[in-house]
Amino acid sequence: MPASRVLDDLLPRRGGPLPRVAVIGAGVSGLTLARVLAGAGFPVRVLDKGRGPGGRLSTRRDADGGTFDHGAQYFTARDPLFVAQVEAWVAQGLAAPWQGRIGTLEPGAVTPSAKESVRYVGVPGMNSVAKVLADGLDLRSGVRVERVSRDGKAWRLTSDSGEDLGLAEVVVAAVPAPQAVPLLAGAPALADQAKGARLSPCWAVMARFEAPVALALDGAFVKDSPLSWVAREASKPGRASGERWVLHGSPEYSAAHLEETPEEVAPKLLEAFAQALGTGVRAVEAVAHRWRFSMPSPPLDTRALYDAEAGLGACGDWCAGPRVEGAFLSGVALARRVVEGVRGP
Template structure:
């Protein structure tokens, strides 16, 4: 076993890298390293790539139940957004925005250009995933050092291979045990606190009588509500996504989805001041939704051990931050040699 691992890795001209997590940060990193000639394999526990940019399909239609939209402030990310738009996997969301509080609506249409993936937010991650080696439905349980290599094992005991470097591109609390081989790095990541978020996907038989498509909500268990079908490239049918506040989500963290959904639908009714009766409402818990606060390093890498971490929690807790985090780590690994 030891000799086969050594010979396998020594025959590689460039570092062989494992990326754990197929969200935008991990896929950005994997795409760049792959294009630079490195051997990269991505593992993700989900059924498909995207992470919190997933698009979920329910009986009432499709929903962006995680990341809602994104903006571009960085010039490099703006160029990537323009490429996505040209490819048809992103478009500007020209929606009506406002603020809701106890039935009072205040228009709020100022602000940066907002973009979404097309036909769903997951399209952005999938556009990158199509260019790299991604293994979905695989939960990496152990990352252990063996003869100058990192050997990965799944939660079912499956051997996943040996690598020069391993990157945890998952929420910080999930990254900590994967980075145990670097005590300093693991301790740094362990200090990142991430807030939960309950999300409700609600479908209606008729349009909700609100003159906005996206609303920031104050004084409520909800922080956000969006008419999902108002986004470009979406199928017909009235569908809304409701996001709870961190406070509500922490308080109801271990409640069942069946218990949470009616609570947030009622919160939407109170905030909007209209009678909303969805034909179907399904709740989903994002246990690790947003870092409070996020790190400022962009990405983390122990160049002595070949262990690293990236994600939006390293760079602003936004879609743009996830992309920039993957970019930042790629610059460190592409010139790194074990």
């Protein structure tokens, strides 16, 4: 099945006048929601402050032409709908199982993991699946929505530069919970629920090394360290060769050092990597990226938030589960609720 058909044909196409939908956020949840609603015939517009679609499903290119997945590292699939979506991505060459050696790294000890569920990655980078989700959608990047205010029966969206972004009867904040709160001001009960969701931060370092790193693992959960995870990029399918690693600071370390500069953090996490390995490492290049909102801890116990009367809603991993799969399922759940809201009970 073509990758997009899983979502495009999920709900029956509807006739008649349908409300305009504005989706704020082109991460997995917002793109999934937008695809399902567009497939059902709704006029949908997606707005994102980033340079392209994907949000935390993000791939960065370095000066040497290689790439780093500095946000989500891989995804797993359990729910039948997400399994079908992942199978479609795999069939199209947009994703593939990651056969890397995964395990645990503690100072002085390396422990390979027992075989677990299959880990998938986007090919050639994690953001490939976001790009295909966005394909054909009305998406505007590089615009931050600051205000959603009532204008007759619709909502008016305004950017942080004061630009009028137009009207929509239904507005969805598909953004991390703290960023959703101000956008949900027109539905105070939803804003209050969003206030209850916390997301931990994560400092990510993208490092290129001269020589192969002496670790018999390609992805490691790191214990007793400022780091929580490290991964060898070239072990993922479709990546350039070369010794590129992504190092993730632990939630505790990242929170404690959140307001430091990337230039301050990068050498500290490189040093933590050397300590965990028990040997020195020489980076040719190391760039740090701050994820203020990385993983929900814990997510709310609801798939999505929606006030059908107001036409305001929210979705994301913080509603449905702290992973790519959770974001996808949250987008689907909200699409269903928007459609039900139009149809009536």
